[in-house]
Structure formats: structure tokens, C-alpha cells
Amino acid sequence: MANAHSHDSHDASHGSVKTYAIGFILSVILTLIPFGLVMYPTLPKSITLMIVLAFAVIQVLVHLVYFLHLDRSEAQRENVIAFVFAGLVIVLLVGLSLWIMFSIHTYMMAK
Template sequence: MANAHSDGANHGSVKSYATGFILSVILTAIPFWLVMNPILAKSTTLAIVLLTAVIQVVVHLVYFLHMDRSPEQRNSVAALVFSALVIVLLVGLSLWIMFSIHAEMMAK
């Protein structure tokens, strides 16, 4: 039985994994430090935490899941975008429904 990864695809190097790991640690330490030492306004801290979370997702996709713009990864990127869209719609519409129901219940 042939190895499933024997198609010659790029699966990263030790340097690539080390870079991803170091970036992930830094992107985890920054929000942790900001929350443990509240030197900024809460809204600024929240914005920085959300920004580092989004950057960390990109770091994980690039350095650990090896997603890039190559033609070989087109199906994976399309599946990721579709999944993200479904999740955003599901969460967003659920929140919309809950807030609408709450507003209707409080009006009566």
C-alpha cells in the first residue's frame, strides 16, 4: 500500500515548523500579557486579542496545514472558505434570531 503523502507535495521543513511555532507562541503571549496586565482600555485589548487570533489562524493555515495559493491547494482553500462562510452565516443568523426574539419578548 502506497503512502498517502508520496505525491511529492510540500509538507514543510523543520525551519518552517519552527517559524510557525515561534509565531504561534508570540501571538499567544501578546494577548495573554495584555489581559494579565491591563494597561490598555478594554476595547483596545479586545481588538488586539481578536487581531492576534485572526493572525494566528493564518499562521496555522500557512505553516502547519501548508495552505497556499498553489493550484494543488485550490480545493482545500475552497473548502476552507465555504466552511468559514457556513459558520459565519450559522452563528450570525442564530444571534440575529435570538436578539429578535429577545426584543419581541421585552416589547410585550
């Protein structure tokens, strides 16, 4: 019986067809708008770039919530913490690597 209980709680964390459809529709909209802005440029390039980046961040959040089911629930707390930690490590590795490369470039060009 304990196995059946864990199976039921596991199924509860999965989304329904409705949530997958909402996620899919949002993903399509969040893809088509930046695509249209790039294909038919009506705004300055800097504003278009900012809009594309904003929509990319929003789309990542939509995928995390609707497809990976990461939310604020008690069951997902460990997964969210692991995801945030992995993101922090990636940001630190990339950011510090870029800082080191720019510092080396600056010191090499100064001589």
C-alpha cells in the first residue's frame, strides 16, 4: 500500500493536458513575437534586442513551470533549490572566466 501512495503523489506532480496546452500556446506566442520583430524590423535594433532577451527569459520561466513543473510547492522545493544552485554555479563560472579573460587582455595590451 505504501508503494501505491507514493505512486499517487508522484502522479500529482505531473501536469494535465490543460497545463501542457497552456505551456505550449505560451511558448508559441513567446517565440512568434520576437521572430516577427526580427523578420519585420519596425523598432530600433537595441529595443528589438531587449524585447527578444526579455521574451527569452519569460520563455525559460514558462518551460520551468509548465513542462518541468518547478513551482513553490513543498514537493518541488529541493528541485528548485538544485536548479538555482546550478544556475548560480554557471553564472559564477562564466562571469569569473570572462572577468579573468578581460583582465588578462587589459594587462597584455598595457605592456
